[in-house]
Amino acid sequence: MNEEIRVPVSLPLDSDGFLRRECPTCGREFKWFSHEEGDADAEAVDQYFCPLCGVASGTDSWWTPAQLEYMQGVSGPAIDQLARDMIADAFKGLKFKPNRSFSLDIQTPDPLAEPDDMTIVEPPCHPNEPVKVPDEDAARVHCLVCGSLFSA
Numbered sequence: 319m320n321e322e323i324r325v326p327v328s329l330p331l332d333s334d335g336f337l338r339r340e341c342p343t344c345g346r347e348f349k350w351f352s353h354e355e356g357d358a359d360a361e362a363v364d365q366y367f368c369p370l371c372g373v374a375s376g377t378d379s380w381w382t383p384a385q386l387e388y389m390q391g392v393s394g395p396a397i398d399q400l401a402r403d404m405i406a407d408a409f410k411g412l413k414f415k416p417n418r419s420f421s422l423d424i425q426t427p428d429p430l431a432e433p434d435d436m437t438i439v440e441p442p443c444h445p446n447e448p449v450k451v452p453d454e455d456a457a458r459v460h461c462l463v464c465g466s467l468f469s470a
């Protein structure tokens with residue numbers, strides 16, 4: 319099967335527009351500001367620095383376990399639909415019809431909820447990329463973009 323399945327998944331932001339993230343290095347959670355797509359203010363980077371431990375990782379390595387689980391759950395029904403379409407296609411033109419009720423029976427998970435926790439800090443070097451960190455960590459924070467240490 320070489321069909322690519324793309325499932326748009328929207329993850330919840332908190333009321334300030336921040337997305338929860340988990341550092342693959344220290345395993346701790348923080349949030350970064352989620353820019354609108356095409357926002358000229360967003361930094362184009364190929365890695366981010368963890369605000370808490372300062373270690374950089376690729377832009378796609380910051381999912382929390384709950385987000386990964388949710389994304390897997392959301393793609394289930396799309397895979398289900400694709401399987402049904404393929405079966406319908408395979409039987410097209412034949413004299414008998416496949417069972418229309420065929421389904422892998424995958425349930426869509428409940429939407430995630432994002433609480434308004436943590437403290438907003440704005441790096442002086444990159445004020446366009448604010449982060450939210452646990453209150454007790456706000457005294458020493460690394461810039462998401464360049465990794466330099468600052469205190470809120």
Ligand SMILES: [Zn+2]
Pocket residue numbers: 341342343344345346368369370371372373
């Ligand atoms: Zn970290």
Ligand SMILES: [Zn+2]
Pocket residue numbers: 441443444461462463464465466
């Ligand atoms: Zn910076």
